[in-house]
Amino acid sequence: MTGTQTVAELVQRQWGDHRVGLRDRSRVLSHHQVAAGAAARAALLADLVPRGAEPHIGVLLDNTPEYPLWLSAAALAGAAVAGINPTRRGPELARDILHTDCRVLVTERAHLPLLDGLGLPGVRVLVTGTDAYAELLAPYASAVPGESPLGPVGPGSRMLLYFTSGSTGAPKAAICSQGRLAAAGASLVDHFGVRADDIHYICMPMFHGNAVIADWAPALAAGAGIALRPRFSASGFLPDVRHFGATYFTYVGRAVQYLLATPEADDDRSHSLRLGFGTEAGAVDAARFEARFGVRLVEGYGSSEGGASIQRTPDTPPGAIGRAAAADDLAVVDPRTGEERAAAELSADGRLLNGAAAIGELVNRGPNPFEGYWRHPEADAARTRGGWYWTGDLFFRDTKGFLYFAGRADDRLRVDSENLAAAVIESILSRWERAAAVAVYAVPDPVAGDQVMAALALRPGLSFDAADFASFLSEQPDLGTKMAPRFVRVLSRLPVTATNKIHRVGLRREGFRCGGDVWWRPADAAGYRVLGTEDVSALEAEYADRGRTALLDR
DSSP: OOOOOOHHHHHHHTOOOOOOOOOOSOOOOEHHHHHHHHHHHHHHHHHHTTTOOOOEEEOOOOOHHHHHHHHHHHHHHEEEEEHHHHTTTTTHHHHHHHHHHEEEEEGGGGHHHHHHTTTTTEEEEEETTTHHHHHHHGTTTTTTTTTTSOOOOOOEEEOOOOOOOSSSOOOEEEEEEEEHHHHHHHHHHHHHTOOOEEEEESOOOSHHHHHIIIIIHHHHHHHHHEEESSOOHHHHHHHHHHHOOOOEEEEEEEHHHHHHHOOTTTTTTTTHHHOOEOOOOOOOHHHHHHHHHHHEEEBOOTTTOSSOOOEETTOOEEEETTTTTTTTEEEEEOOTOOOBOOOOOOOOSSSSSSSHOEEEEEOOOOOOOOOOBOOHHHHHHTTTTTGEEEEEEEEEEEEOOOOOOOEESEEEEETTEEEEEHHHHHHTTTTTTTTEEEEEEEOOSSSEEEEEOOOOOOOOOOOOHHEEEEEHHHTOOOOOOTTTTTTTEEEEEEOOOOOBBBOHHHHHHTTOOSSSSEEEETTHHHHSOOHHHHHHHHHHHHHHHOOOOOOOOO
């Protein structure tokens, strides 16, 4: 790994290595075959991208072998992959593809219905797993890595365009260069002692930075094998791990909860896994996971932007994420003044006693690898104002320097480890003919992250019709799969501040324990029903069991 500065070099290094490098349940490729397949796709890409066009390709795929093959091809060609989220719909999906200037879109038959009726001018669509696709690739079968770049390939070459959301609408595409991705992979190899004989199990979606930056990149850097699951399955997790001999995986908090919800078995510890790395599992579930499966979960903090990093150390206390990475000068500051917040005062059981004084926005005051957003200078300026990198996340810090996540600094919601914009959901819900006004905000998820709650003021003389509301949601083409509200509060009018802005802080603090006309959609139900006293008690017990609160103090 010494001296390697680009992902392209890592891909080229696989040439001649005939160990198993990539597999799923139906296909096995050696490292050499991965490099050869990447070279063929890079050569095809060089012919497909028009001269003068941005060398960007959209990838709308589940976790099939084609995904890492196209990542590798992009590295060889000096192109960038835009990970397209298949939970997006209609105009929002088209916007993601066009905003990132993709001239080629790689997809599969299962996702073709998502593209029906979308206007994608100038975009060549390749459908993997078809005869036409095989015929298109065939002339390039003899290509060799490094022969077909679209331009010079170096550490600064764009490699990833991964979407991340803010509170003001459409997602932004964060840029990640080949140098940064290669360095991230090398760092994780060193931190976790990844070996060439390890097998990295990728079950998190590869359109998300978690799977590519924290799972694929370190495997590539170490020369380790990769095993794929098309989509995460709790029931299929252990069978896959045993089948592939997996030793390492990445996760998000919800995935850990799903795994813990599977029936316990006597052979839960009969597997090869040694480590899981991810975010938002929560201390309670991480401990339960290790006790049941014998696998340590290591929590980290980072983002596709790469502007700040927190690393967990063996002495990290329960509830904390860790300390700042060695190269970062992290501080928790007042977002208005930039002054550092007070050190957190914690009770014996870890509860924060001085939240009003201790919670602030996490910033990186030192040099950082943030490379900007694609065609979004306003967002770049906001993220790096005053020469600091502003994470947009709330934290507090104890007297020993350990950092604790405390929420989002704006109106973002983080649902199942995906950032959603409240304004986009509000725009969709406002179409409901019974709604006069809508506010969308976060309430905490019992495990990690947020759940979506909506407050509705109805038109005069109308009442909330749960069946009609559910039907309306199902008919909205741009309502992503994570956007539907879990809780709906019906009000005669929405609360406002003195400046006539919706009083979101008050709504968040009241959450679903606000009394009055509140409806909810239980996890096992398709529709909405009244949130009763017994429901509230059961939810509060679930929060308490996991060491979280049902209210947001922000």
